[in-house]
Amino acid sequence: MSAGIEIVLPDGSRRSLPAGATGADLAADIGPGLAKAALGVEVGGEVRDLSRPLHSGETVSIVKADSPAGLELMRHSTAHVMAQAVIDLFGGDSVRLGIGPTIKSGFYYDFDFADGRRLKEDDLQRIEARMHEIIAADQEFVREEVPYERALATWEARGDRYKCDLIRGFPAGETISFYHNRARDEGEAFVDLCRGPHVPSTGKLAKAHFKLLTIAGAYWQGDEKNPMMQRIYAACFASADDLKRHLHNLEEAVKRDHRKLGKQLKLFHFSDEVGPGLPLWLPRGTVILDVLREFLVDEQRKRGYQSVVTPHIGRKHLYETSGHWQNYGDSMFPVMGDAEGAEFCLKPMNCPHHIQIYQSDLRSYRDLPLRLAEFGTVYRYEKSGELGGLKRVRGFTVDDAHLFVAPEQLFDEFVSVVELVRFALATFGLPVQARVGTRGTEEGGKFVGEPELWERAQAEIVRACEEMGLAYTVEEGEAAFYGPKLDFVVTDALDREWQLGTAQVDYNLPQRFDLLYTAKDGTRQRPIMIHRAPFGSLERLMGVLIEHYAGAFPTWMAPVQVVVAPISDEQLDEARKLVDRLRGLRLRAELDAASEPIGPKIKRARLEKVPYVAILGAREIRESTVSVRSRDDGELGAMPLETFLERLEKEVVERR
RNA sequence: GCUGCUGUGGCUCAGGGGUAGAGCACGUCCUUGGUAAGGACGAGGUCAUGGGUUCGAAUCCCAUCAGCAGCUCCA
Numbered sequence: 001m002s003a004g005i006e007i008v009l010p011d012g013s014r015r016s017l018p019a020g021a022t023g024a025d026l027a028a029d030i031g032p033g034l035a036k037a038a039l040g041v042e043v044g045g046e047v048r049d050l051s052r053p054l055h056s057g058e059t060v061s062i063v064k065a066d067s068p069a070g071l072e073l074m075r076h077s078t079a080h081v082m083a084q085a086v087i088d089l090f091g092g093d094s095v096r097l098g099i100g101p102t103i104k105s106g107f108y109y110d111f112d113f114a115d116g117r118r119l120k121e122d123d124l125q126r127i128e129a130r131m132h133e134i135i136a137a138d139q140e141f142v143r144e145e146v147p148y149e150r151a152l153a154t155w156e157a158r159g160d161r162y163k164c165d166l167i168r169g170f171p172a173g174e175t176i177s178f179y180h181n182r183a184r185d186e187g188e189a190f191v192d193l194c195r196g197p198h199v200p201s202t203g204k205l206a207k208a209h210f211k212l213l214t215i216a217g218a219y220w221q222g223d224e225k226n227p228m229m230q231r232i233y234a235a236c237f238a239s240a241d242d243l244k245r246h247l248h249n250l251e252e253a254v255k256r257d258h259r260k261l262g263k264q265l266k267l268f269h270f271s272d273e274v275g276p277g278l279p280l281w282l283p284r285g286t287v288i289l290d291v292l293r294e295f296l297v298d299e300q301r302k303r304g305y306q307s308v309v310t311p312h313i314g315r316k317h318l319y320e321t322s323g324h325w326q327n328y329g330d331s332m333f334p335v336m337g338d339a340e341g342a343e344f345c346l347k348p349m350n351c352p353h354h355i356q357i358y359q360s361d362l363r364s365y366r367d368l369p370l371r372l373a374e375f376g377t378v379y380r381y382e383k384s385g386e387l388g389g390l391k392r393v394r395g396f397t398v399d400d401a402h403l404f405v406a407p408e409q410l411f412d413e414f415v416s417v418v419e420l421v422r423f424a425l426a427t428f429g430l431p432v433q434a435r436v437g438t439r440g441t442e443e444g445g446k447f448v449g450e451p452e453l454w455e456r457a458q459a460e461i462v463r464a465c466e467e468m469g470l471a472y473t474v475e476e477g478e479a480a481f482y483g484p485k486l487d488f489v490v491t492d493a494l495d496r497e498w499q500l501g502t503a504q505v506d507y508n509l510p511q512r513f514d515l516l517y518t519a520k521d522g523t524r525q526r527p528i529m530i531h532r533a534p535f536g537s538l539e540r541l542m543g544v545l546i547e548h549y550a551g552a553f554p555t556w557m558a559p560v561q562v563v564v565a566p567i568s569d570e571q572l573d574e575a576r577k578l579v580d581r582l583r584g585l586r587l588r589a590e591l592d593a594a595s596e597p598i599g600p601k602i603k604r605a606r607l608e609k610v611p612y613v614a615i616l617g618a619r620e621i622r623e624s625t626v627s628v629r630s631r632d633d634g635e636l637g638a639m640p641l642e643t644f645l646e647r648l649e650k651e652v653v654e655r656r
Numbered sequence: 657g658c659u660g661c662u663g664u665g666g667c668u669c670a671g672g673g674g675u676a677g678a679g680c681a682c683g684u685c686c687u688u689g690g691u692a693a694g695g696a697c698g699a700g701g702u703c704a705u706g707g708g709u710u711c712g713a714a715u716c717c718c719a720u721c722a723g724c725a726g727c728u729c730c731a
Contacts, residue, residue, distance in 0.1 A: 229727095259723095348731070386728080388725095392730080568690095595688075596693085604692090
């Protein structure tokens with residue numbers, strides 16, 4: 001018994017096993033059901049292979065597919081099976097392997113083919129079929145720890161520069177391991193450089209429900225200077241239901257796609273004649289933009305902002321002073337010259353213009369904080385492949401404002417900015433996450449100004465988040481070049497993340513433009529700037545909102561709030577009067593004057609996602625009522641006109 | 657920008673080496689209909705653009721432009 005070991009289970013109970021016992025032995029010792037379901041073990045927070053020996057005194061839990069760790073294990077092992085399938089089908093000599101990590105909904109694996117093969121959509125089915133064969137063959141995953149030299153030699157011999165890159169990149173002393181897949185009768189089937197862990201055998205993946213989804217290019221190690229590999233993305237879940245749900249969500253996302261709904265609902269349009277990434281807002285989309293603007297202007301007025309208007313272009317020199325030219329010249333539209341030789345740029349940012357407004361007068365501490373706001377349209381030359389619907393465009397409008405503040409005002413002002421951003425985004429029911437972006441490293445990141453000023457600004461941002469009870473994460477090196485920032489990321493109805501609002505502290509531009517104000521004691525002091533945009537780009541916000549609401553905007557935002565539909569042409573005049581009355585109350589009403597039965601009129605309003613249809617027949621006119629049909633609640637029946645109007649006004653005022 | 661895929665009336669899509677199809681939408685007329693599509697007729701496209709192959713190209717090839725997925729980037 002002296003050679004035995006004692007293992008602690010998560011519930012605190014102890015179990016004695018012979019020396020050298022593995023995770024598999026422990027699972028078997030507990031019960032045959034667990035032995036079958038076990039995929040790995042977790043020891044001190046680390047997930048390990050079932051085949052690795054346990055040590056006395058360790059607290060060990062058995063990992064099954066129903067835990068996050070188990071799902072991870074399953075996905076990772078399935079990625080290996082996919083790599084093996086690709087090699088089996090297309091020849092081991094020509095396939096070079098990149099990496100095959102797990103992702104939120106499954107996994108991917110990157111491949112490079114020495115023979116220049118291009119994967120096609122129909123290859124995915126063949127690969128999937130082969131994967132099922134490999135799983136049915138129940139190959140063992142066998143871990144082998146390998147010395148550095150041998151590991152390198154193995155992959156050099158295979159001509160796989162990617163795996164060699166990985167090995168060379170490992171820190172000294174790192175344990176290098178291979179995972180071999182051994183077929184039950186034919187020996188080695190596949191080997192991969194991998195840290196592990198893995199499930200004990202491919203047979204355990206019979207319960208991995210996966211589907212290969214797309215082929216896409218991806219630069220090796222994410223660096224555009226490196227060759228591009230071919231990546232296969234797959235969804236993978238522990239149950240058929242989970243996979244089904246995920247695929248269903250993807251379908252839902254397609255249905256809600258703002259590009260599709262934007263066309264269907266006639267909100268915006270892209271014209272080749274105008275150019276890529278330059279949206280044209282149609283009347284109905286513009287209504288929503290107007291609502292958003294009014295909403296924010298109103299809120300900003302309450303908070304002491306002043307609106308300004310500035311032109312779309314400015315001298316190139318202005319952007320040299322601001323540093324934009326040096327830092328973002330590549331993504332600014334080409335300089336335009338006038339007939340007299342002056343050079344102008346389309347503005348990529350509003351701050352330099354707002355700074356000029358600050359400098360249009362002598363400023364004293366009595367002027368601060370000076371809050372200048374503008375829905376400023378800016379132009380950025382985004383690379384062609386980066387454009388996408390409204391979420392990434394070349395011309396867009398920022399709900400921008402620049403706050404010029406004295407140092408002692410910075411904190412309170414920043415807090416109030418954070419409050420406004422949260423309020424504005426909460427109005428749409430979008431849950432917000434905050435991310436603090438800090439200064440890049442000396443070598444890698446772009447930044448201007450003194451590191452000490454950056455430290456101060458970062459500290460203020462973090463303090464403001466804590467004061468507001470705002471949960472935040474810190475993203476190292478994600479700052480703007482002129483200062484650290486707080487980004488607001490929203491998660492839409494389909495769990496996708498989008499960065500919208502932003503708030504940035506800036507000590508640098510005031511310095512570059514030599515901004516000053518006269519302090520109480522008569523000395524000249526330098527203000528600090530806060531850049532902030534609750535919505536970020538109105539275009540992106542619209543894209544997000546269209547998808548969030550699936551095109552069914554709440555009444556206060558809906559381009560058309562009520563369609564008035566007469567039962568027959570007899571009621572046309574009364575219907576017109578009702579439309580006029582609604583419009584007089586600043587409600588957005590349209591008349592459906594088609595000589596058609598009420599059915600098609602209702603159908604049309606539903607397709608257009610109009611919140612209300614007001615039906616007017618002989619009966620309603622006689623009784624001074626309207627029959628109301630709600631998009632969300634269905635038929636509401638006849639009600640006095642006043643009741644309907646109150647309902648509408650209430651929804652508008654309450655922003656519902 | 658890179659890799660791959662796609663590009664047919666306003667929209668959704670079928671077709672495919674021998675001078676273009678459907679549904680919806682649109683127009684006119686008929687119908688005056690009570691809560692998710694009443695009927696008839698009609699108009700509308702040099703099949704993204706430019707080359708090439710061919711007796712003949714919307715169809716095959718190349719290029720360009722645009723869109724989509726992903727990578728990279730995003731003040």
